[in-house]
Amino acid sequence: MRMNKQIVVTDWIKEKPRLGTFLKLTLNSDERRILRGKRLTDCDQEIILQLPRGGKLNDGDILSTNDSNFYVEIIAKTESLIEISSKSKLELIKTAYHLGNRHVEVEIEKDILLTKGDYLIENMLKNFNVEIVNIQKKFFPERGAHSHE
Structure with missing residues (x-):
């Protein structure tokens, strides 16, 4: 579905409306921080x-x-972690400390840390007593204490 009409996304809404057309916008963790600018939805609608x-x-x-007939739904993209x-x-x-000291984004779960796949970080992690596994998953890093988001 591609429309010639310019669609401008203006705000968040609390509840999903029952009626209307939903355009899906799949974004990685970096792209989800950018609140202004042109994007292409999953169906190539600008x-x-x-x-x-x-x-x-x-x-x-x-x-x-x-346009009150159109809504955009945000989908977190699966990333290499x-x-x-x-x-x-x-x-x-200790590993979390060293990653933070290098300003590396980290998602913290109960017994694991997740960070974006990067060969330099992976090499650094070999110096610690940790197990590392490359996975594909949606990434939700912690917001930093000095975050301007």
């Missing part, structure tokens, strides 16, 4: 994001547009 500053696009968000685990919680904490 849209323009003009969202209020200070937010972040999350998996499953529904966005309103300048490194899953980091250890039998030692202390070793995992």
